Amino acid sequence: MTDLTRSPTRAGALSAARALPIVCAFLLGVFVIGGTGFAQMAAAHNAAHDHRHSIGFPCH
Amino acid sequence: MTLFRTIVLLAALVGFGAGVVLTVVQQFGTQPLIVKAEVFEQARSEASAPKPHDHEPSGAHDHLAASAADVAAAEAHEHGGGDEWAPADGAERFLWTLAANVVSGVGFALLLVAASELKGGLTSWREGLFWGLAGFAVFTLAPSIGLPPEAPGVEGAPLMDRQVWWIGTAVATAAGLALLAYGRSALAALGAIVLIAAPHVIGAPQATEAPAIPRDLEHDFVVAVTVTGFVFWAAIGVLAGALRGRFAAA
Numbered sequence: 001m002t003d004l005t006r007s008p009t010r011a012g013a014l015s016a017a018r019a020l021p022i023v024c025a026f027l028l029g030v031f032v033i034g035g036t037g038f039a040q041m042a043a044a045h046n047a048a049h050d051h052r053h054s055i056g057f058p059c060h
Numbered sequence: 061m062t063l064f065r066t067i068v069l070l071a072a073l074v075g076f077g078a079g080v081v082l083t084v085v086q087q088f089g090t091q092p093l094i095v096k097a098e099v100f101e102q103a104r105s106e107a108s109a110p111k112p113h114d115h116e117p118s119g120a121h122d123h124l125a126a127s128a129a130d131v132a133a134a135e136a137h138e139h140g141g142g143d144e145w146a147p148a149d150g151a152e153r154f155l156w157t158l159a160a161n162v163v164s165g166v167g168f169a170l171l172l173v174a175a176s177e178l179k180g181g182l183t184s185w186r187e188g189l190f191w192g193l194a195g196f197a198v199f200t201l202a203p204s205i206g207l208p209p210e211a212p213g214v215e216g217a218p219l220m221d222r223q224v225w226w227i228g229t230a231v232a233t234a235a236g237l238a239l240l241a242y243g244r245s246a247l248a249a250l251g252a253i254v255l256i257a258a259p260h261v262i263g264a265p266q267a268t269e270a271p272a273i274p275r276d277l278e279h280d281f282v283v284a285v286t287v288t289g290f291v292f293w294a295a296i297g298v299l300a301g302a303l304r305g306r307f308a309a310a
Contacts, residue, residue: 021064029170036164042144051160054090056209056285058222
């Protein structure tokens with residue numbers, strides 16, 4: 001858990017070793033939001049219907 | 061991949077908290093309006109479809125005064141009109157909405173935490189709040205300029221076109237804000253302005269059909285979604301900023 005400790009300088013915060021897991025986490029987020037907000041399957045739409053409207057996603 | 065695990069764990073906590081906050085705000089803000097709008101949506105789809113039985117001999121169906129029967133019909137309504145599964149009203153519908161709110165909260169928290177880690181990570185709830193406000197600008201404000209949040213009964217352009225414009229606007233706005241915040245040259249600032257303005261110059265796909273719901277309900281819904289989005293994003297940012305330090309210290 002020490003990876004999160006701030007680097008001495010902001011400019012040095014991003015190394016290749018840090019970038020890969022960060023990008024992977026970001027892509028996981030994109031995937032999750034795609035499922036709840038944008039998947040067009042009827043069951044996914046109906047389950048998340050009120051959520052989609054409440055957050056302003058294009059719904060139907 | 062310890063960093064990956066830490067980001068996911070932090071985002072899970074943040075997303076759970078923000079999803080619960082969203083659910084509370086939603087129950088008082090958008091949800092009553094969604095239910096109200098569904099009455100009109102249902103009335104229109106019934107008007108355009110052959111009725112199995114006509115219980116209104118006069119034919120004077122008052123769209124503004126929703127009867128108890130209308131409410132019941134709207135609540136039983138399934139989008140798509142087919143036999144697809146949909147959660148039953150009451151506890152089941154509420155729980156699925158809560159689940160979608162939490163899962164989506166985790167998704168957005170992943171984006172916010174990952175993006176802020178690229179810049180060295182959040183140091184306080186206050187810094188997190190600013191990132192949350194950026195999220196609000198990117199995912200609520202910018203898309204709603206061209207595509208105001210639609211209550212049920214507000215027909216838009218084809219769904220796929222709207223989704224593409226919505227996502228494109230969010231991406232362009234995020235890139236523009238990043239350039240504004242971290243770019244060091246006038247050229248970067250100019251690029252940022254172009255990126256943020258471009259989706260609105262191109263224009264969102266527009267509806268051809270007038271909404272089935274009254275104008276004031278449409279307006280109230282846009283306000284409710286904007287406020288709900290603001291609280292949701294503030295919660296994500298503050299929670300991420302406040303909790304991140306505990307992970308770093310561990």
